[in-house]
Amino acid sequence: MSRGVRRGAVWAVLLSLTASLAACASGSDAGGDLTSEKVTLRFTWWGADDRHKRTQQVIEMFQRKHPNITVKGEFKEWNGYWDSLATTMAANDAPDVMQMDELYIASYAERGALLDLNEAEKHLDTANFDQKALATGAIGGKQYGLPVGLGMYSIMANLDLLAKYDIPVPDDTKWSWDDLKSIGDQVSKAGGGQVFGVQSPGINDAAGLSIRARQQGKAMFDAEAKVVLPQEIARDYWQYILDLSKSGAAAAPSVTIEKASAGLNQSATATNTAAFGLWWNTQLTALTAASGQKLKLLRLPGETQGPAPGAYYKPSMFWSVSARSKHPAEAAAFVSFLANDEAAAKVLLTERGVPANQKIREAIAGQLKDTDKAAKEYLDTVPVSDPPRITPNGASTLDTILKRHTEDVLFGRTTPDAAAASFIEEVQSEVDAAR
Amino acid sequence: MSALDELRQLRKGGAQVRKGDNRAAFWFLAPWFAGLLLITVGPVLASFALGFTKYNLIQPPRFIGLDNFARVLSDERLHNALRVTFTYVLVSVPLQLACALGVALLLNKGLRGLAFYRSAFYLPSLLGSSVAIAVLWTQVFGTDGLVNRVLGFFGVEGRGWISDPDTALSTLIVLNVWTFGSPMIIFLAGLRQIPEVYYEAAAIDGASRWARFRSITMPLLSPILFFTLVLQIIHAFQSFTQAFVVSGGTGGPSDSTMFYTLYLYQQGFSRFDMGYASALAWFLLLIIAAFTAVNFWAARFWVFYDD
Numbered sequence: 001m002s003r004g005v006r007r008g009a010v011w012a013v014l015l016s017l018t019a020s021l022a023a024c025a026s027g028s029d030a031g032g033d034l035t036s037e038k039v040t041l042r043f044t045w046w047g048a049d050d051r052h053k054r055t056q057q058v059i060e061m062f063q064r065k066h067p068n069i070t071v072k073g074e075f076k077e078w079n080g081y082w083d084s085l086a087t088t089m090a091a092n093d094a095p096d097v098m099q100m101d102e103l104y105i106a107s108y109a110e111r112g113a114l115l116d117l118n119e120a121e122k123h124l125d126t127a128n129f130d131q132k133a134l135a136t137g138a139i140g141g142k143q144y145g146l147p148v149g150l151g152m153y154s155i156m157a158n159l160d161l162l163a164k165y166d167i168p169v170p171d172d173t174k175w176s177w178d179d180l181k182s183i184g185d186q187v188s189k190a191g192g193g194q195v196f197g198v199q200s201p202g203i204n205d206a207a208g209l210s211i212r213a214r215q216q217g218k219a220m221f222d223a224e225a226k227v228v229l230p231q232e233i234a235r236d237y238w239q240y241i242l243d244l245s246k247s248g249a250a251a252a253p254s255v256t257i258e259k260a261s262a263g264l265n266q267s268a269t270a271t272n273t274a275a276f277g278l279w280w281n282t283q284l285t286a287l288t289a290a291s292g293q294k295l296k297l298l299r300l301p302g303e304t305q306g307p308a309p310g311a312y313y314k315p316s317m318f319w320s321v322s323a324r325s326k327h328p329a330e331a332a333a334f335v336s337f338l339a340n341d342e343a344a345a346k347v348l349l350t351e352r353g354v355p356a357n358q359k360i361r362e363a364i365a366g367q368l369k370d371t372d373k374a375a376k377e378y379l380d381t382v383p384v385s386d387p388p389r390i391t392p393n394g395a396s397t398l399d400t401i402l403k404r405h406t407e408d409v410l411f412g413r414t415t416p417d418a419a420a421a422s423f424i425e426e427v428q429s430e431v432d433a434a435r
Numbered sequence: 436m437s438a439l440d441e442l443r444q445l446r447k448g449g450a451q452v453r454k455g456d457n458r459a460a461f462w463f464l465a466p467w468f469a470g471l472l473l474i475t476v477g478p479v480l481a482s483f484a485l486g487f488t489k490y491n492l493i494q495p496p497r498f499i500g501l502d503n504f505a506r507v508l509s510d511e512r513l514h515n516a517l518r519v520t521f522t523y524v525l526v527s528v529p530l531q532l533a534c535a536l537g538v539a540l541l542l543n544k545g546l547r548g549l550a551f552y553r554s555a556f557y558l559p560s561l562l563g564s565s566v567a568i569a570v571l572w573t574q575v576f577g578t579d580g581l582v583n584r585v586l587g588f589f590g591v592e593g594r595g596w597i598s599d600p601d602t603a604l605s606t607l608i609v610l611n612v613w614t615f616g617s618p619m620i621i622f623l624a625g626l627r628q629i630p631e632v633y634y635e636a637a638a639i640d641g642a643s644r645w646a647r648f649r650s651i652t653m654p655l656l657s658p659i660l661f662f663t664l665v666l667q668i669i670h671a672f673q674s675f676t677q678a679f680v681v682s683g684g685t686g687g688p689s690d691s692t693m694f695y696t697l698y699l700y701q702q703g704f705s706r707f708d709m710g711y712a713s714a715l716a717w718f719l720l721l722i723i724a725a726f727t728a729v730n731f732w733a734a735r736f737w738v739f740y741d742d
Contacts, residue, residue, distance in 0.1 A: 080685050086704040090492040107707070111493040255578050255597030256687075261598065261683050397705055400685055407688040411600050433708070434491075 027234055030120040030328035035262040039327050041334055044074040045099035046081035048264045050286050051351055052298025057236055058344045060380030063339050069099075069330055075159060082171045082396075089113055092324060096331040100145050100320040103391045103398060105137065107321070107434070109394040116142040116322040130282040136315040136387065145318025146339055149353020151280040152311055152379055153207050154182070155298040156287060161275045165190035172298040178238060180276060182302045184249030187275040199268035199277035200250040202241045202406035203260035208278055210238050211310035215302050226390035227428040234420035238409045245410055250274070253410035265290050281378045282353045284315060285371040287406050295371075297378045312387040313379070316353030352378045401426055452721060469594055486714035491707045501715035512714070515690050516698040523694065524671040527611040532663060535615040539622035540652075553623065556616045563614030567681030573597055576606045598679055600691035606690060607677050618663045623657035627653070654739035661738045665730050672723050675700070 001426050045055060054076050059071045074095060080095040081337055084105065093112065093324045117124055126134060126146065137145030152194050155172070160167055167186050169181060185199025193195075201208040210220045213233050222228045244250040251259070253267065261266045264283065267275035270290035279287065281297050288295050291378075303309045319335040337344060345360040355361045368376060391398060408414040410435060414422070461468075486503055488496035507513060518540040542552055562568045575581045576596035583593030596602045633651045642650070651658075678686065686701065688691030699719070703712030 042689065057607075083684060083704055086707065090704075090709070111491050111707070113493050252594065254599035256594040256597035256598075257688050258578055261685075261687075400705070404684065404687060404690060409602065411689055413600070414688055430706070431705075 004140060010185070011294055014385060026312060030115060031122055034066075034123065034329055034333055035327070038070070040069050040072060040171060041097060041327060041331055042074060042095035043097040043334065044076075044081070044085070046076055046078045047099075047292075048286050050289060054347050054351055056351075057347045058338065061341070061344055061347070064331075065337070066333070070206075071334060083365055086114050089322075094322040094324060096325040096327060097146075097334055098320050098322065100318040102136075102315060102318075104396045105145050105320070106139060106316060106390050107372075107396045109139050109142070110434075113323055114144040114386050115323045115325065116144065116206050117146060117321065117332065118143050118336070119419075120321070120328055123329050123332040124336045125210060126370075128340065130356070130358060130359045133315070133356045136390070139390070145315075145320045147169040147315040147318055147356040148339070149282065149316040149355050150177040150313045151348065151353045152313060152315040152382060152384070153211055153391060154281040154378060154382075155280060155376045156269050156277045156284065157296045157298050158251045158269070158275045158291065158293055158295050160293040161187065161195060161272060162216045165195075165262060166397045170298070172301075174304045175299075176302045176305055177301045181240070181247065181249050184244065184276060185247050188248045188250075194273065194368075196251045196268070196274045197249040197276060198244055200241055200244055200256045200406075200410075201258065201276035201278045201284055202237065202266075203257065203344060203403050204399065207314070209234065209237050212302070214308065214310035214312070214388065215306040216383065219388050221389055221392055221395070221431075222242075223389055224305075224357045225389075225431050227431065229424055231420045231424060233421055235416045238406065238416035238419050241406060242416060249433055251324065253407075256410070257407060260366075269295070274394060280314075280316065281355075281375045282350055283421045284375050285351060286368065288371050297374055301415070303383070308385045309380055309383045311384045313384055314387065315356065351377050392431050392434075393429055394431040397430060398427060399434050401430070465545075476672050482713040482716050483519045485710050486717055488710045490709040490713075492709050493704075496710065499710070503711045504718070506711060507714065507718055512517060512693070513698060516686070516693045516695050519691065520672065520695040521540055523604060523608060523611070523674065524668060528664070528667045528671050530608070531612045531615045532618055532660070532668060534612055535618035535663075536622055536656075536660075538615065539619045539626060540621060540648075542619075553620065557620055558616065560616035563610065566673070566676060566680050568610070569677045572606060572610055572677070573681055574604065593678050598688055600687075600689040603688060603691045604681070607674075611674070617715040618667060621654065621659060621663055625656050629655045643655045657738045658740060661730075661734050665727055668726055668730065669723055670725070672696075672719065695722075716728065 043059070045051070047055075049166050056073060059073055062071060063069065085094070089108070100108065100114070105114075112130065117312075119124075124146070129147070133147050133150070134143065136146050137143060157169065158168065165187060167183065167190065170183055172402035177232075187195065206220070209229070213219055213229055216233060218228065218229075218230055218233060219226065225418055241250075245253055246257070250256055251273070256268075257274070258304065259266060259271070262284060267277065267287075269277040269279065269287055270278070272291050272293055276298075284295060284297055300309075300311055303311060305408060313401040319332045319338060321335065325331050338348075340360065342363045344359065345355060345357075345364050345369050348355075349364055349368060354376050355364065365376070401423060405414075409416055409419050437438050444715060471489075485496055487498060487500060489499050489502075490496035514678075515693075516643040538556055542556075542702070546552060559568075575582075577583075578593070578595040578598075580596075582596060584591045594602070597604050629652065633655075634647055637647050637651060673696060674694055678692045678694045679700070682692045682697075684697075684701075686697045699712050703709045704714060
């Protein structure tokens with residue numbers, strides 16, 4: 001009898017579990033009409049305080065327009081964001097709308113986690129997007145992400161620090177990486193151990209390495225997702241980072257790593273402990289707010305010495321909708337609002353990049369603060385070449401692999417040459433493993 | 436009527452009592468039972484099955500035989516993670532237990548305000564594996580942190596303890612040792628069990644303090660010491676939070692805080708290779724089982740059961 005009860009209970013539990021899983025699988029149609037019932041959308045992004053405030057404001061604007069739709073914002077720092085997205089995706093509990101990065105879009109799209117936004121075109125207006133810009137969020141003809149803004153890699157220079165030490169602002173139209181290092185040395189000398197010249201690159205993202213390759217007419221990946229980065233370029237890159245550290249142009253390795261890992265607000269640029277740092281041009285506003293000093297965007301060094309400029313327009317991020325969203329139509333409508341609504345754009349301005357939507361870009365031009373204007377002007381004036389291919393599936397860990405190799409080099413655990421070889425091999429094996 | 440008598444009575448009582456009781460017991464246990472099945476047993480079995488597959492968390496798993504287990508042998512970063520984890524376990528557990536025993540011996544002297552000291556020393560154990568303490572640790576051992584300020588006061592130049600691969604693991608070891616409170620409480624209880632007469636007799640025979648400790652305290656405390664050792668080793672192997680928070684999830688700098696569990700986590704949730712992560716989880720189980728077995732075997736030579 002008791003065994004019968006036990007067995008019955010087990011089956012009941014298993015059956016109810018199956019039933020609830022089956023219920024999760026059903027969803028509404030992306031091409032259907034918007035519902036008039038009460039609906040809650042979950043929307044997630046990464047970023048710093050400034051972004052959170054602006055985004056919450058825009059969410060409220062959307063809710064006023066669609067009183068039956070509640071948008072729940074969930075925001076995190078960059079690192080926690082991707083951990084959390086991976087777990088919620090696996091638990092079939094992904095947010096409906098998410099901020100997606102170039103580093104991860106292929107990984108999520110190729111695993112079938114993202115909705116092809118073309119299915120929701122009825123609710124999503126993309127008329128004012130340049131085709132080239134749209135293509136940055138498409139893989140195999142399917143639109144997995146709508147580009148939000150464009151950004152460019154740049155050097156963020158702290159003018160107040162330079163003025164304090166009486167060091168002239170360098171002429172960025174034809175400066176080289178060596179020029180950056182020597183002016184960095186000057187700043188460090190004047191800074192007396194408190195302020196350093198350069199916030200070391202190679203810790204937070206692989207864009208710097210990619211730029212170095214591009215300046216010499218090479219690239220990180222080819223069209224078939226093969227790693228084609230020449231080992232000498234990677235070696236020179238790490239040698240440069242090591243030289244910055246050895247000469248004192250950058251702070252001691254442990255300080256450098258600590259500051260760079262702690263997020264934008266604790267970075268050397270934000271805490272005014274380094275005069276130059278590599279950043280996306282659109283981070284000017286957030287960094288100016290955090291540092292409280294006058295920052296200026298300089299062109300990248302080494303842009304005029306090689307065959308082509310390394311700079312390019314990078315889609316700063318995408319809006320993506322989960323393939324398992326129960327309300328894809330409403331999610332698409334929300335994305336459309338984020339991308340096309342002028343009032344929303346006037347709140348968001350260029351915080352997520354200079355808007356990829358051309359009509360919006362013009363609409364906000366008059367509203368821009370000085371820092372936003374400077375970011376837009378940088379984008380409008382600095383020469384660029386064609387963007388690199390999207391980071392292939394499997395290489396989402398590119399930045400962390402790079403960081404570990406930089407740490408190994410900075411702490412003398414490996415040589416730049418060995419780091420270069422190991423980096424290339426590891427990235428290639430990650431791409432291969434994801435197939 | 437004592438509990439034992441009650442039990443006897445129950446046993447004697449007819450089948451109709453037992454049946455009703457069983458059913459009630461079953462329903463009272465059902466929530467726990469469902470939890471065990473769904474939250475523990477289910478995932479454990481699933482992870483065993485997933486160990487033989489390639490599973491990227493979103494698409495269905497694909498059977499690949501023993502590939503994941505073969506990879507364990509050739510994965511150099513895993514070997515580094517093992518080195519880091521073994522160092523952590525083998526250094527921090529003995530240190531932690533030594534501190535626990537030392538403080539327990541001190542407190543056992545019948546200090547005034549014992550309750551206060553006991554609580555004060557116990558507190559870190561409650562907090563030690565929390566995220567908040569790990570965050571605090573990054574501040575304390577940061578470049579501008581407390582440790583460097585104290586060192587600076589003595590004219591010693593500090594560094595970013597957590598962002599330097601030579602010292603990062605040590606900060607985590609210190610954190611673990613700092614949580615010696617819970618073994619200390621257990622030791623304290625154990626010390627109270629040792630009859631005072633043994634010490635009195637030994638003192639009359641002229642045994643030194645050290646001899647009393649070695650020949651009375653240690654043997655009589657050894658079962659408790661053994662129990663604590665086994666538990667703390669298992670616990671240390673499973674440490675995750677501290678390394679995750681302190682390194683920002685990377686196990687860095689230079690993989691120097693890459694605990695086994697953190698590496699496992701990264702395989703599953705950063706590289707989306709849940710098959711390999713599952714295989715690693717089972718491999719960890721084997722390691723812990725082996726350690727525990729060795730511990731039990733070695734116990735024959737030093738643990739004294741007074742019966």
